[in-house]
Amino acid sequence: KAGVTQTPRYLIKTRGQQVTLSCSPISGHRSVSWYQQTPGQGLQFLFEYFSETQRNKGNFPGRFSGRQFSNSRSEMNVSTLELGDSALYLCASSSTPLTGPPYEQYFGPGTRLTVT
């Protein structure tokens, strides 16, 4: 089975711009979660989508949004980029909702976003 894929792998944007990141989950997985990883804060949960519905959301401003398509692929959008948005953005897929058994997530390689 192919793993979780994320595109693009690297991205450089300027403050004020917006960006869209894409995630394709493992075939058959219906849950996709997004995380932001920075050296100082570690992995921070952004949101989870299951069957095209957002199930829960972390403590991030409204500039961060996402959606999931009928084929389970997901996109994350960040508008009005700030320098502090520079981070590794990871998506993870699961066959079941995130906080239910078997409690397994499979991560993609991430998108490294640099905001200048």
Add this chain to the structure above:
Amino acid sequence: TQLLEQSPQFLSIQEGENLTVYCNSSSVFSSLQWYRQEPGEGPVLLVTVVTGGEVKKLKRLTFQFGDARKDSSLHITAAQPGDTGLYLCAGASYQKVTFGIGTKLQVIP
């Protein structure tokens, strides 16, 4: 806010030594997971523990979930250079998953 504290944050040891990494919280979790992440890659799931007091072994790695399901430990026996990486614990509860900041392990040949 649920917090997961990991200790130590950095660890540099010689090949063949043993080590233990800790993951502590004041909150109860329905499950706890351990991941290993290497530079430029996403975290890879190592194990999930669900029952208080549960012990799981994965070759030279031993994982334990505390009786009260608030803490966990990862013990590595006879560490090898291939064990080098960032070890993350993650607790699931109330429809959220909380990650610790990680333990960066370096095993020197």
